[in-house]
Amino acid sequence: MTPEVLTLSEAPWLFTGVMLVKIIVAFVATLLIVAYATYAERKIIGRMQTRMGPNMTGPKGLLQPIADGLKLFFKEDIIPSQAHWFAFILAPMMILAPAFISISVIPFGGDLHFTYDGILYAVPMQITDLNIGVLFIVAMAGLGVYGIVLAGLASNSKYALLGGIRSTAQMISYELAVGLSIVAIFMLSETLSLRGIVAVQQQPLWGLESLSFIPNWYIFCQPLAFCLFVIGSMAEINRTPFDLPEAETELVSGFCTEYSAMKYALFFMAEYANMITVSAIATTLFLGGWGGPFYGWINFLIKVFAFMFFFIWIRATFPRLRYDQLMFLGWKIMLPLALVNIVITGIAILLW
Amino acid sequence: MFKEFAKGLSITLKHLLPGNCTTVQYPKQKLEMSPRFRGLHRLVPAQDREKCVACYLCPTVCPAKCITVVAAENEAGEKYPEVFEIDMLRCIFCGYCVEACPMEAIEMTDAYELANFSRDDFDFGKQRLLKS
Numbered sequence: 001m002t003p004e005v006l007t008l009s010e011a012p013w014l015f016t017g018v019m020l021v022k023i024i025v026a027f028v029a030t031l032l033i034v035a036y037a038t039y040a041e042r043k044i045i046g047r048m049q050t051r052m053g054p055n056m057t058g059p060k061g062l063l064q065p066i067a068d069g070l071k072l073f074f075k076e077d078i079i080p081s082q083a084h085w086f087a088f089i090l091a092p093m094m095i096l097a098p099a100f101i102s103i104s105v106i107p108f109g110g111d112l113h114f115t116y117d118g119i120l121y122a123v124p125m126q127i128t129d130l131n132i133g134v135l136f137i138v139a140m141a142g143l144g145v146y147g148i149v150l151a152g153l154a155s156n157s158k159y160a161l162l163g164g165i166r167s168t169a170q171m172i173s174y175e176l177a178v179g180l181s182i183v184a185i186f187m188l189s190e191t192l193s194l195r196g197i198v199a200v201q202q203q204p205l206w207g208l209e210s211l212s213f214i215p216n217w218y219i220f221c222q223p224l225a226f227c228l229f230v231i232g233s234m235a236e237i238n239r240t241p242f243d244l245p246e247a248e249t250e251l252v253s254g255f256c257t258e259y260s261a262m263k264y265a266l267f268f269m270a271e272y273a274n275m276i277t278v279s280a281i282a283t284t285l286f287l288g289g290w291g292g293p294f295y296g297w298i299n300f301l302i303k304v305f306a307f308m309f310f311f312i313w314i315r316a317t318f319p320r321l322r323y324d325q326l327m328f329l330g331w332k333i334m335l336p337l338a339l340v341n342i343v344i345t346g347i348a349i350l351l352w
Numbered sequence: 353m354f355k356e357f358a359k360g361l362s363i364t365l366k367h368l369l370p371g372n373c374t375t376v377q378y379p380k381q382k383l384e385m386s387p388r389f390r391g392l393h394r395l396v397p398a399q400d401r402e403k404c405v406a407c408y409l410c411p412t413v414c415p416a417k418c419i420t421v422v423a424a425e426n427e428a429g430e431k432y433p434e435v436f437e438i439d440m441l442r443c444i445f446c447g448y449c450v451e452a453c454p455m456e457a458i459e460m461t462d463a464y465e466l467a468n469f470s471r472d473d474f475d476f477g478k479q480r481l482l483k484s
Contacts, residue, residue, distance in 0.1 A: 047373065318357075
């Protein structure tokens with residue numbers, strides 16, 4: 001019996017229930033990963049700098065994220081008297097929402113089958129399969145900048161303003177390269193739906209049956225796009241070699257200088273949520289999403305965690321770029337490379 | 353350029369391996385002090401009294417003027433310090449008193465956790481210095 005796809009028009013209540021469950025599971029899982037990403041980051045960076053990292057709160061310091069959260073929750077929430085209070089409150093929310101919302105189009109696994117009322121239903125392990133998924137993600141990444149810029153403007157502080165200005169320039173220049181590197185992917189896959197892109201990547205490598213033991217992950221045919229995407233997305237989410245908007249040594253704390261308590265926690269959550277989102281997107285676009293040796297979402301999580309480890313590793317290793325180096329890398333190296341990549345991909349598609 | 357990137361990454365990855373941590377878990381685990389470490393002073397006791405003969409060399413040499421000595425004589429006609437007080441808030445732990453002492457009656461231990469709650473607790477009298 002072929003499973004029936006659950007739709008809103010045929011079984012509205014069941015559909016709504018399943019949808020809510022999916023949203024809650026994805027949201028809670030993301031929040032948990034965010035919380036423990038902070039722990040993992042502190043622990044791994046600590047070890048890499050031959051320190052211990054948090055190890056006092058609970059066994060091996062495992063309760064540290066909860067303690068941090070509680071502490072920030074009970075701190076005084078300060079709004080500077082000269083700040084624009086509405087924008088000041090809005091900014092952390094505006095930065096957090098796009099970070100979380102991109103998760104909704106990411107496929108975590110294959111179909112989930114269950115029987116209800118004698119009918120076998122198939123539910124995709126993905127909150128929603130937009131047919132413009134990639135475009136949606138790029139748009140949300142662009143929206144994330146507004147939160148930072150707004151925080152910088154509303155704080156009425158020179159450091160925050162400088163952080164905001166820097167982030168505007170940085171995001172604009174790197175979004176171009178990232179967007180163009182993704183273009184090469186959907187030239188190959190001929191679909192913008194992330195689910196479709198993952199399905200294409202489960203075919204044998206380069207369409208050759210003799211290579212069927214290697215999946216057709218786009219990292220193999222688009223290594224340059226992959227590198228550009230990883231570097232560019234690191235810049236987009238303000239991870240360390242590109243963390244100029246919050247450069248601690250120059251700008252105190254950049255755009256979140258004036259924030260305290262839970263608003264500050266929101267900025268931090270957004271940073272790590274962004275890291276998860278970017279890892280998930282890179283996994284889906286280049287590493288074959290949930291495909292792999294284990295059961296669906298386990299593969300997906302392994303790849304995401306590997307990416308996050310890589311980002312943390314980079315942070316522990318490299319110093320921050322200078323501002324002109326950042327602009328040079330973005331406009332003079334990454335953008336031309338991305339364009340060249342598109343041209344080469346186009347020629348290759350025309351020839352084969 | 354890429355070679356340097358890989359080198360940096362490999363160094364950090366090597367540090368990640370277990371056994372590379374250099375942190376000392378301080379309150380639980382303490383480092384062994386060097387024998388010449390200059391910590392809290394100690395008056396060296398002899399059989400039934402302190403070795404100190406109250407010669408006033410240590411308050412004389414003390415650059416921080418933190419040592420107070422009042423000499424007295426016991427029944428056997430020996431000089432001893434009736435009062436021997438060190439103000440630890442003034443002491444700079446230079447160790448000149450130890451160098452100056454002709455009887456080797458004062459020495460420095462490796463105690464360095466000298467924080468306290470009130471100012472009076474930093475006046476180390478004779479009995480406290482004998483015990484430290």
